[in-house]
Amino acid sequence: MQSRTPASRTGRPRSAAADAAILAATRQALVELGWSKLTLGDVATRAGVAKTTLYRRWAGKNELVVDAVAELFDELELPDRGSLADDIEGVVLQFAAILDRPEARSGLMAAVAESTRDEALRERIRTSIVDRQKRLVLEGRTRAQCRGELPTEPDPGAAARTVDLIFDMVAGAVVHRTLMSGKPADADWVRDFTRVLLQGLGSERAEAAAPPGDGGQGVSAS
Amino acid sequence: MQSRTPASRTGRPRSAAADAAILAATRQALVELGWSKLTLGDVATRAGVAKTTLYRRWAGKNELVVDAVAELFDELELPDRGSLADDIEGVVLQFAAILDRPEARSGLMAAVAESTRDEALRERIRTSIVDRQKRLVLEGRTRAQCRGELPTEPDPGAAARTVDLIFDMVAGAVVHRTLMSGKPADADWVRDFTRVLLQGLGSERAEAAAPPGDGGQGVSAS
DNA sequence: AGCTTTCGCTACGAGTCGTAGCGTAATGCC
DNA sequence: GGCATTACGCTACGACTCGTAGCGAAAGCT
Numbered sequence: 001m002q003s004r005t006p007a008s009r010t011g012r013p014r015s016a017a018a019d020a021a022i023l024a025a026t027r028q029a030l031v032e033l034g035w036s037k038l039t040l041g042d043v044a045t046r047a048g049v050a051k052t053t054l055y056r057r058w059a060g061k062n063e064l065v066v067d068a069v070a071e072l073f074d075e076l077e078l079p080d081r082g083s084l085a086d087d088i089e090g091v092v093l094q095f096a097a098i099l100d101r102p103e104a105r106s107g108l109m110a111a112v113a114e115s116t117r118d119e120a121l122r123e124r125i126r127t128s129i130v131d132r133q134k135r136l137v138l139e140g141r142t143r144a145q146c147r148g149e150l151p152t153e154p155d156p157g158a159a160a161r162t163v164d165l166i167f168d169m170v171a172g173a174v175v176h177r178t179l180m181s182g183k184p185a186d187a188d189w190v191r192d193f194t195r196v197l198l199q200g201l202g203s204e205r206a207e208a209a210a211p212p213g214d215g216g217q218g219v220s221a222s
Numbered sequence: 223m224q225s226r227t228p229a230s231r232t233g234r235p236r237s238a239a240a241d242a243a244i245l246a247a248t249r250q251a252l253v254e255l256g257w258s259k260l261t262l263g264d265v266a267t268r269a270g271v272a273k274t275t276l277y278r279r280w281a282g283k284n285e286l287v288v289d290a291v292a293e294l295f296d297e298l299e300l301p302d303r304g305s306l307a308d309d310i311e312g313v314v315l316q317f318a319a320i321l322d323r324p325e326a327r328s329g330l331m332a333a334v335a336e337s338t339r340d341e342a343l344r345e346r347i348r349t350s351i352v353d354r355q356k357r358l359v360l361e362g363r364t365r366a367q368c369r370g371e372l373p374t375e376p377d378p379g380a381a382a383r384t385v386d387l388i389f390d391m392v393a394g395a396v397v398h399r400t401l402m403s404g405k406p407a408d409a410d411w412v413r414d415f416t417r418v419l420l421q422g423l424g425s426e427r428a429e430a431a432a433p434p435g436d437g438g439q440g441v442s443a444s
Numbered sequence: 445a446g447c448t449t450t451c452g453c454t455a456c457g458a459g460t461c462g463t464a465g466c467g468t469a470a471t472g473c474c
Numbered sequence: 475g476g477c478a479t480t481a482c483g484c485t486a487c488g489a490c491t492c493g494t495a496g497c498g499a500a501a502g503c504t
Contacts, residue, residue, distance in 0.1 A: 116324060232479050
């Protein structure tokens with residue numbers, strides 16, 4: 001995951017248990033100490049390994065934290081709830097739940113901050129976290145197209161741009177809501193957000209997502 | 223800006239020039255070193271002040287960087303370009319230009335990361351940066367309502383929720399696009415984004431924002 | 445067996461942190 | 475002018491973390 005494994009067949013193999021222990025210890029340290037006060041020596045002690053073992057596997061704090069945080073986002077999945085609106089609300093709530101965990105908050109943001117000055121780290125974040133979750137958008141989109149909720153896009157270039165746009169809007173809004181505005185992305189907020197997004201995408205069932213007589217008062221621009 | 227100033231009338235006043243020099247030096251250090259390698263001793267040297275002066279005014283690295291970054295976002299303004307779509311595109315492009323500067327990227331994200339474990343810092347970011355720029359949404363909204371581009375919202379509670387939602391969607395999407403996806407928020411992207419947002423908000427002139435015959439190919443869900 | 449790689453441990457110089465102490469400079473008040 | 479008060483520059487300090495080097499032992503493979 002973090003270094004080359006070109007089928008190095010000879011010699012003592014690296015302990016997979018140590019990897020798991022180190023990543024778990026990293027997340028625990030993120031919870032208790034946060035990014036800036038997290039030291040590799042402390043992580044090594046928590047994991048029950050020597051500090052030198054850490055440096056043999058990861059180049060530094062940045063790479064270690066990225067790997068530790070990336071595992072959190074692999075929990076995300078997209079169960080079929082019958083409609084595009086419900087699918088989006090479900091996955092957004094999952095995403096918000098992950099961002100509620102302190103190890104995800106401080107770890108992810110700090111890694112992104114460091115990646116602004118480290119091209120290799122930026123690439124690591126892209127492949128380990130960002131691009132990995134774009135699958136959810138792709139899956140939900142094709143599913144909605146099969147249902148007839150979204151029109152098909154003949155031009156593959158435009159389709160790719162739209163997928164990127166949706167991904168940035170969804171993930172960006174949730175992150176900004178929870179971390180910058182400091183307010184919870186609860187069910188009410190997610191419902192409002194989904195309604196705006198679907199209507200913006202030209203979904204024919206955008207209004208159907210809001211059951212009539214639910215008290216009105218939905219987001220209808222103000 | 224950073225400490226109590228309860229009309230302390232006696233004694234030598236604090237040098238305002240030193241404040242400006244320190245904040246400028248902090249931004250320069252952010253550009254050259256990034257967050258993690260930035261040291262207060264180095265900032266003091268760049269600013270031409272003693273290290274102790276820094277500690278007398280700011281509690282630590284976090285607070286200093288927040289103040290240094292906050293000044294960057296005060297440049298934002300909302301010139302009247304005639305239509306809501308053009309207003310949004312204009313301010314989003316300004317925001318993207320600020321996020322293009324390395325001192326804003328690393329400084330802002332690192333501060334947000336640290337704020338996840340520091341309630342006082344989180345409040346400082348909210349008042350100094352986030353809430354400060356919400357004025358742009360409020361101004362653009364009332365302006366659009368005067369033009370008849372957006373319906374008025376009688377319920378103040380729902381209106382406030384909508385303003386928050388718009389703010390999180392706009393700022394979040396731009397930040398995620400530039401920092402997470404690592405792609406530029408250029409004119410094409412901003413146009414697509416604005417179109418989706420306006421249509422999602424129920425703007426009556428959402429389609430008018432896209433001049434007919436511009437080659438089609440716009441974001442229309444795919 | 446022999447070979448290879450990993451692991452735990454110790455120790456080390458380098459660098460940063462945040463603070464204390466001191467003398468000096470710049471104000472307001474009398 | 476003289477005085478009190480506060481800010482400033484400078485030096486020095488212990489505590490801590492960093493990342494690396496070196497060593498012997500352990501755990502695989504052929």
